[in-house]
Amino acid sequence: MGGKAIDANEVFFDNYLIPVDSLIGAEGQGFKILLHGLNAERCLLAGEALGLGYLAFSRATKYAKERIVFGRAIGQNQAIQHALAAAYMNLEAAKLSKYHAAKLYDETSSSTASSSNETPSHISVGAACNSAKYLAAEAGYAACERAILVHGGMGYAQDFHVERYLRESWVPRLAPVSREMIFNFIGEKVLKLPKSY
Numbered sequence: 001m002g003g004k005a006i007d008a009n010e011v012f013f014d015n016y017l018i019p020v021d022s023l024i025g026a027e028g029q030g031f032k033i034l035l036h037g038l039n040a041e042r043c044l045l046a047g048e049a050l051g052l053g054y055l056a057f058s059r060a061t062k063y064a065k066e067r068i069v070f071g072r073a074i075g076q077n078q079a080i081q082h083a084l085a086a087a088y089m090n091l092e093a094a095k096l097s098k099y100h101a102a103k104l105y106d107e108t109s110s111s112t113a114s115s116s117n118e119t120p121s122h123i124s125v126g127a128a129c130n131s132a133k134y135l136a137a138e139a140g141y142a143a144c145e146r147a148i149l150v151h152g153g154m155g156y157a158q159d160f161h162v163e164r165y166l167r168e169s170w171v172p173r174l175a176p177v178s179r180e181m182i183f184n185f186i187g188e189k190v191l192k193l194p195k196s197y
Contacts, residue, residue, distance in 0.1 A: 001170070042133035043101050046132045053091050055165060060147035130185050184197055
């Protein structure tokens with residue numbers, strides 16, 4: 001199911017020595033640096049989700065303009081038009097969130113090696129990147145689902161590709177971090193609620 005949007009592979013480095021002068025950051029701080037780096041991955045996944053969403057949205061909009069039923073395009077019906085308008089606005093809002101998160105990440109990435117991941121700036125970056133990933137994944141999924149619904153029975157057919165986009169849109173919702181773990185991060189780090197897991 002899915003798996004065409006992004007490829008995953010394993011790489012092994014056995015008995016590979018790294019020179020001391022190639023150390024990134026302070027010794028023993030690698031995991032903290034990695035955690036900040038995962039924020040960039042969340043921005044990347046937000047972009048993937050938005051790409052899928054916009055592609056599905058554009059196909060659905062094109063189909064809504066071209067599919068004639070009872071003498072008029074189905075896009076002339078509010079049930080189709082309003083749902084596509086909502087999908088567009090959700091994609092646009094998620095895109096702005098992604099840009100904001102990427103900007104914050106870029107602004108703090110140069111100081112990552114020497115600072116703690118618990119500083120307010122790193123919490124802000126984590127919140128922005130997690131939020132962008134969540135919002136984009138949900139908006140992308142909703143746009144893909146809407147594309148199938150706009151196509152009706154043809155949305156299930158492989159000829160129109162929108163069924164594949166929906167399958168692909170599950171990846172950003174599940175990985176690299178689940179929606180529930182994003183909620184945990186926001187609840188604990190941003191809202192300052194007790195740890196829930």
